[in-house]
Amino acid sequence: MVKFAHLIPVFPFLAFLINIFFGKKLKDTSAFVSIFASTISLILSVVTFQGVIAGEGSYSLGHWLTIYGTPLNFGVTVDSLSVMMLLVVTIVGTLIQIYSVGYMHDDPRFPRYFAYISLFMTSMLGLVLADNFVMLFIFWEGVGLCSYLLISFWFERPAAARAGLKAFVVTRIGDTGFLIGILLLFFVGKTFYFADLAHVSGNEFFLTAAALLIFLGAMGKSAQFPLHVWLPDAMEGPTAVSALIHAATMVAAGVYLVARTFGLFVAVPFCLEVVAVIGGISALMAASIATVNNDIKRVLAYSTVSQLGLMMLGLGVGGYSAGTFHLMTHAFFKALLFLCAGSVIHAVHTQDIQKMGGLLSKMKVTGITFILGTLAIAGVPPFSGFWSKDEILLEAWNSGHPILFWVAVLTSLLTAFYMSRLIFLVLFGKPRSDMHAHESPKTMTIPLMILAFFAVFVGLIGSPMTHHAFQGFIKFEGHQITGEASGVGWIMGLSTLVGLLGIGLAYLFYIQNNKILPAAFRSQFAFTYKLLLNKYYIDEIYDFLFVKPCLRVCDFLSKFDFAVIDGMVNSVAEFTQGCSEVVRRLQTGLVQNYMLVQILGLIIFILTVSAFAQLFLH
């Protein structure tokens, strides 16, 4: 068997090097370089996928370093989970890069954009292939860096620069916890390898702490409550970036991490509960915020937080396959939705959905793919979101978490509602402002169509029609959910009902009674509306609790620096200057003065030497 999975991240890295150094010369060709590299990675991923089906496994490239006597290898994980991620990342990544050619076409930093995207692809693919925490962490930071660079890609806008900083700082909180968790796990469990996690043993308390800290990293990256605040702001970046990084791949890395270290979480069941509860809170909270937001991208961002919460919930209740399945379907339909949103923004130059309307007739392809994506996320059968969401509901019910089950159901209802609200406001009705919309170029619409195909059909591989092929492919050895699938029928019915109900409600609100009903609700539930519109005031609370005190401390430190540290340094300099002020008068500039001093010195020297000679030689 040929071992080449490690080459998958190499090609995008070469593309990154080419674009970052020669981007100015390449100009528009830089997009071709990146897309080409990404396509090679895609092909290699497909071949690797076939290899996994044929029974190939992980391998090591050799020794890397030794930490406290424990050798660490350059390992490459090749298993069903990593190969699934590889396919998702390369397929979605390649399509989004093609889309970006149209979306970014007259940006002055076009090659730079593709360089960053390629670097992101490298890091993301490396993250997926890493077989130990150390390598994973390096790539984990790599995707974080790319996220920062791409969020603040249009750094001329202060909001974008701030959003990048916010994303970096907030995820840093998670990453710090993650790093501590990794080290704690190493000192307790004596391993960095994921493969050893299933039978890791050690002090119960420290293992729990390590698992929770690792989950903290996942929370930061996957924007889970209470570290979700960066993701909506990250929408300041180019929309294609939002689709790739902040919807389909990087934010799913947290979910991937939990899935990858699932053995550890199973070993300490308390942590699994924490994962499920955090996921549930995030899912419901973000979904409720999304119902009132008016920014097309922010609605999708909150939707992403909510869906990632559902994945976490699925994993937390023990649904390893369900969580990862939803990760995959979500990657496709959310990337599609973001790209559609990008196409709309490209056409109308605004992000406020209250100013849009009636775009379906002007943008046929975008409109139809947008509707397909919405049906997928709303959980209407037989679209992909239905099957994966259904799996999560099933797992939640069967593992004995009725509260989480109803949370997930409510989230599904809200999801269907806010997504339908979005498309009703954007695509249907009458235009609410003066817009000259036009369909986007082919390079943007073709990726939309391909992604729409995936968004519609990819769910089928995990459906009863294919006898749950996905769940058979990706399953967690050694952990069986208690109580074999009961209630398959009624849960499926309920989830369909909930999806349709959400769409129906949105229809009632925004098509049939769009003049009266939303306004009536707004005044009826003024407090709730205000709370949701202000995102539960979480940003304000953080601002008050953390940002302001931190700034105050910084302010003090800066004053201390100026007054004391700089004061000390400056006074040394001033003292020296004062002394030289006196001494420099000796420098008369007259050659003969110097000569005189020299000769006097010589005479004194000779006299001293001869005096000493007189004293000591006789």
Next chain:
Amino acid sequence: MIPLGFFVALSAVLFCLGIYGVLVRRNVVGILISIELILNAANINLVAFNKYLGTPDGMGQIFALFVVAIAAAASVVGLVLVIAIYRNGKSIFADDYNLMKW
């Protein structure tokens, strides 16, 4: 034979005259001439000591010749500098040039 002390005394007088000239002459050419005096005082010493100590290979004389040659080269450089500063400042008095002061 003239005693060694005479030569040494002559040399000392010449040396002191040279030092005096260097220190008090304002004219740069005068300073250069005074430097030549100092060097020649040294030469007299070299030659005289060579004779009186009776070193057979005449090292002192050879040294003196070297000093003469190098002194010639040094005064060439010195004179060039004098011309250069004269062209710049229209003066060959050393105390007119105090550019290097604080």
